[in-house]
Every structure is written in structure tokens, then in C-alpha cells.
Amino acid sequence: MTTEEELVAAKNRVKERLFAIPGVMFVGVGGKEVDGVLTREPAVKVLVREKLPASALPAAELIPSDVEGVPTDVVAIGGVVPLTSEQPPGMLNPALWDQSSERARDLKGGYCIGVENAGGLGTLGCVLKDQVDEWKVYALTCQHVITHDGKFNPVPLVSKVGQPTGSDGICCSDIFGVYETGALSSEKDEASDRDEGLLRIHPGRTWKPAIRGIGEITGVHTITPFEASVENYQVRKVGARTGKTGGTVTGLFDTPQRAENLLLVKPNPHPAQHAYDTLHFAYQGDSGSAMVNDLGTTDPDGKPVVEVVGLIYAIAASSLPFLTFVLPIQKVIERFFAHEGLLLTVATIRNSHPVNTVPKPPPGSLDPLAGAPADGVPAALGHLAGLQQDLEGSPAGRLLHALWRDHREELAGLVRHNRRVTVAWHRGGGPGLVQLLIRLPRQAGLALPETLAGRPVDECVDQLHREIREHAGPALKTALDRAHSALPRLAGLTYPQLIDALARA
Incomplete structure (x- = not known):
């Protein structure tokens, strides 16, 4: 075999x-x-x-x-069709939508959501937690749900998101948060493989690490090529349109942009196998659903295994019953870090309480949802001043500080305007690395990751050095080489360990 x-x-x-x-x-x-x-x-x-x-x-x-x-x-497959839905009159008619589309008192996966005045509807997949700023809690869905397939341009931390209440036919009469960030690879490219959107949940709102009709989430699982090939791996989901359905993973696919970034699922062929089998695994309105495994096993503590494996976003245009495209959840999490600098984790019953309340941002956090307190700016500047002081305490640190101090305009210009550098910067996880380095001094115990954008973090730094150096002027080349030669291996270092490693470099 x-x-x-x-x-x-x-x-x-x-x-x-x-x-x-x-x-x-x-x-x-x-x-x-x-x-x-x-x-x-x-x-x-x-x-x-x-x-x-x-x-x-x-x-x-x-x-x-x-x-x-x-x-x-x-x-x-004919093509790829995103699964957002229009908001027709009577959209909550049980004949058109799953009857559980009403307001969730405690937010959790599987409920109908939309952006105010955007015109589209989708599904809340699951709750994500910020591992750095612990007061930030997010709802995961698809970016095309937020943009209504490109017809709406959301404003970060301004555009309101909510649920239909089931009483008045208005999409977002129950506002629970705001749009935070998200991305599509290309709205004109059917083979695009980014379609994740992040919604910031308002302080004071309660939520559960669960999916309605399925239960509490116990973990996250990455489906392997072996599981996708020979195990007929069973999965299920709850969507706002079709409710709970079951299916089988038929393959794990590369796109022209990335490896192992797409799962394909077909509905279970025998309706008697599961009470929730339907003709289609997913349909319009189910975009953003979290796909979980369906192993029929329990953890040692007796809880049924419910592990998030992917984010549902589209169907094949010509298959009947429809094949469903799913983004692996670990890839989604990695991209939020690599491109937006967000270190996120899926909320599970292992890292959360059965019922949770989003906390208020701490004083001086500069958080927009806290109203940006007056003392926030001095506090933020104080962190930067402390970082500068720590770097100036060693020869290696001074080289790093001088690289930015003396050449930041050229560095920024290359990242923004040189296509090759821009591509290398984003593929190498540059935005995520910078954001994490800024956060390190403020978060005790936070460590640099072992990998960035799916590659060893030190390998990413080396590649960024090579790409920027190739297009840099003579003075910047010299500064880059000097700083790079003094840089210690970064993987796994906390802030005190990083400063200590620079002192010993």
C-alpha cells in the first residue's frame, strides 16, 4: 500500500x-x-x-x-461558489432557513449573522480568543459574508455585526460586535484560498465554547493526507441555512498559492446513517460554519470529542449533490498571525468556562472599544521607550535599533512599493513578527513562535533579510548585514531571553 x-x-x-x-x-x-x-x-x-x-x-x-x-x-467541479446569502423578505421563514436562526443569548457557533446594512447573511463558526490581549474575544466567519461577496466595504472596528432576532426580519437587530479584520485572496479569482473574517465581540456579551446542536468544542484537529485519502474521515457542521449535516472528507488539496490549504467534503451517501444527513452538506447561508470531526469517540473525562477542523466557505458549481470547500482551521489561524499579527486560538471547553463574559479592556490599553483613555498614549510611548533603552544596553541591540532609526523610510518604502519585497514580507510573516515583537515587552511569558506562516521563524527572518537586501541601497545593505549577523536565533524566546541573547551575541 x-x-x-x-x-x-x-x-x-x-x-x-x-x-x-x-x-x-x-x-x-x-x-x-x-x-x-x-x-x-x-x-x-x-x-x-x-x-x-x-x-x-x-x-x-x-x-x-x-x-x-x-x-x-x-x-x-465547474467552479467555486461562495455560500453567502441574500436577505430576502421573510428570510426567517422556516421553509427557507433553519428554524434555530433566532438570537443566541450566549454566542456560539452555528447561528445566523450578518453585517449591518451589508445585505448578506452567513454563519458564526466558532469563538476565537486572543492569546496576547486576553480581553479581546472574536467570532470567526468568512470574509465574503462580511463583504457580501464584494458588494460592501466594511470599516474595521466601526461596521456593526449582529444576529437576526427572528421577530422583525431585520438582519442585525441584535448587535453583538464590530468587524475587526479579514481577507480574501482575490475576489475575482475562483481558486483563491483566503476567505476568513474576524468579528470583535463587545465587552459584556456572554459566549460559549460550543456549537449549537453539537455541543462543547474539545479541541482542534489538522486533517492529515492519510485521513483525507484512506480513512473516509467523517465530519459535520451546523449552518444557519441547512442546520446540522454530515459528510465525508474526499481530499486535501493544494491551490496554486499554498499547499494543503483546502479540504473537499461530500454529503454522507446514506441518509439513515445520521439523523442530520441532507441532500447537501452546505448551501447558501452556511458560509462561516465551523466544520468539526465526527469520530464517535470520547475523551478520558467522558466528553464527546468535538474538534474544529475547518471553516466552510464555498461549494462546487457543477456537482450534485454539492461538494463543499473548507479551509483547514490551523491554516486560518496561522494566516491571522502572519498577516494581521494576531495570535489566536479556538475557544474550547479546555481553555474556557462553559459560559464566559467578554471582559472590559484594561485601563491604558488604547483599545477603541474602551474609548481610548487619555493616559493610553503616554503608556504606549513608554513601552517603546523601554524597548529602545533595552536595545541600547548591548552592541547587538544597538545595531538593531540603528537599523530602524537610520533607515526606516527606505525600509518602509521597499515593503510598500517594491513588489518582490512586499510579497516576501507578507509570505514570510513580516507583519505578524513585527506585531509580536511590539507586544513582547508588555506580556510576561509571551514567547516568539517556533514557526511563522508555516515555516521556522528563523528561516523566515533569513529570507526577509535576503529579499530586502537585494533591493536595498548601499548604506541599508551594510546596516542589514551588521544587524543580521548580530541577531540570535529567535524561535521560542521570551522578551527577557531575547534581551539576554542580544547581550551575549
Whole structure:
């Protein structure tokens, strides 16, 4: 039998050539399907816009029947359709929407949500906690739910988000927070693989680490290529439109931009298998749902295992029943850190109480939801002054401080206006690294991560140094080289350890 390593290696060696074929959208690994039935035979899977007979294709565009002895499986999907929904009159009619779309007294996953005056509806997936600023609590959904498929431009920390109450047909009569941040890879690119949106929950609102109709979340799980290929991995979700449904993971796919960044799910074929099986795993209005595993197992303390594995965002345009596209949850969390500098974790019953209340921001936090107290600016400047003083205490620290002090305009210009540097900066997790370095002095025990944007943090720093240096002027090149040579290995260091490492460099 083909091992997981052999399967992934075969896919990696052929995917560049496959992506060059017109109509190929995603390449990955999964269970081979025969006459629409998912088997446990591992295959290199290719998702195409349209499946054509071999006689209609030139030889260069033929997908081979196998890759190094591993069979291939070609699946036509037509295209990718986001799952936001319009707000029609009578949108809460039980015939159109799941009957549990009413207001959640305690926020949790599975409820209908929308942005005020935006025009679209989706689903609250789960609650996320900020590991640095512990008073910040977020609701996770899809970015296209917030933008209503690009028709609305939300304003961070201003645009209001809420739930329909079920009483007056107004989308957001129960306001629970504001839009914080989010991203789509490209609103014009069907093969885009970023679609995560973050909603900041107001202080004083109660919430639960749970999904309605399923129960308390016990953890997070990353589905492996093996699980996606030969285990017929069972999953479920609760969406605002279709309620609770079950399905099976059919593959784990690479996009042209990123590796292992997409799961594909089909509805369970036998309705009698689960009481919540329906014709479709997800439909319009279910975008933002958190997909969890369906293992039928319990933890040692007796709690049923409910682990978040992904964020539901789209369906295949031409498949019946519809195949559903899902973003792996760990990838979503990593991107919020790499691009927005947010160190987040899924709220579970292991790191939260059964019922929680969002706390008020502490005095001097400069938090917009706290009204930006007058003493906040001096406090923030004090942190920066302390950082400067600590850096000036060692030769290596002085080199780092001088790099920014003397060359910040050129550095900022390269990041903003040089395309290659901009791409390297974001792919290498530059924004997240800077935000975390600013937060380190203020948060006792906070440590730099081992990885950034899925790569070792020190490898990211080395790559950023090389890319910026290539386009820098002579003085900046010299300053970059001197600072880089004095920089210790960063992975896992707390702020005191970082200052100590600089002193010993």
C-alpha cells in the first residue's frame, strides 16, 4: 500500500505541471472515486473546471492515469461558489432557513449573522480568543459574508455585526460586535484560498465554547493526507441555512498559492446513517460554519470529542449533490498571525468556562472599544521607550535599533512599493513578527513562535533579510548585514531571553 509520504511526494512532483494545464484548479491527495462512490484507495486527485474526453485534448494537456504507480482521479467541479446569502423578505421563514436562526443569548457557533446594512447573511463558526490581549474575544466567519461577496466595504472596528432576532426580519437587530479584520485572496479569482473574517465581540456579551446542536468544542484537529485519502474521515457542521449535516472528507488539496490549504467534503451517501444527513452538506447561508470531526469517540473525562477542523466557505458549481470547500482551521489561524499579527486560538471547553463574559479592556490599553483613555498614549510611548533603552544596553541591540532609526523610510518604502519585497514580507510573516515583537515587552511569558506562516521563524527572518537586501541601497545593505549577523536565533524566546541573547551575541 502507498504510504502517506509516498503519496504526498508523488503529488508534489507532478503538481506544477498539472497546474499549467488549462482548467486545472486544485491538485491534492484523497480517496479515489469510482462511479461517484468514494473508496479507500489513495490517489492523486485533480479538480478541473470541466472534464473532457481524451480525444478532445492535445497530448500535453492529458492528465496521466497514474503518477509513479499512484492512480489519479479527475473530478469536475465547474467552479467555486461562495455560500453567502441574500436577505430576502421573510428570510426567517422556516421553509427557507433553519428554524434555530433566532438570537443566541450566549454566542456560539452555528447561528445566523450578518453585517449591518451589508445585505448578506452567513454563519458564526466558532469563538476565537486572543492569546496576547486576553480581553479581546472574536467570532470567526468568512470574509465574503462580511463583504457580501464584494458588494460592501466594511470599516474595521466601526461596521456593526449582529444576529437576526427572528421577530422583525431585520438582519442585525441584535448587535453583538464590530468587524475587526479579514481577507480574501482575490475576489475575482475562483481558486483563491483566503476567505476568513474576524468579528470583535463587545465587552459584556456572554459566549460559549460550543456549537449549537453539537455541543462543547474539545479541541482542534489538522486533517492529515492519510485521513483525507484512506480513512473516509467523517465530519459535520451546523449552518444557519441547512442546520446540522454530515459528510465525508474526499481530499486535501493544494491551490496554486499554498499547499494543503483546502479540504473537499461530500454529503454522507446514506441518509439513515445520521439523523442530520441532507441532500447537501452546505448551501447558501452556511458560509462561516465551523466544520468539526465526527469520530464517535470520547475523551478520558467522558466528553464527546468535538474538534474544529475547518471553516466552510464555498461549494462546487457543477456537482450534485454539492461538494463543499473548507479551509483547514490551523491554516486560518496561522494566516491571522502572519498577516494581521494576531495570535489566536479556538475557544474550547479546555481553555474556557462553559459560559464566559467578554471582559472590559484594561485601563491604558488604547483599545477603541474602551474609548481610548487619555493616559493610553503616554503608556504606549513608554513601552517603546523601554524597548529602545533595552536595545541600547548591548552592541547587538544597538545595531538593531540603528537599523530602524537610520533607515526606516527606505525600509518602509521597499515593503510598500517594491513588489518582490512586499510579497516576501507578507509570505514570510513580516507583519505578524513585527506585531509580536511590539507586544513582547508588555506580556510576561509571551514567547516568539517556533514557526511563522508555516515555516521556522528563523528561516523566515533569513529570507526577509535576503529579499530586502537585494533591493536595498548601499548604506541599508551594510546596516542589514551588521544587524543580521548580530541577531540570535529567535524561535521560542521570551522578551527577557531575547534581551539576554542580544547581550551575549
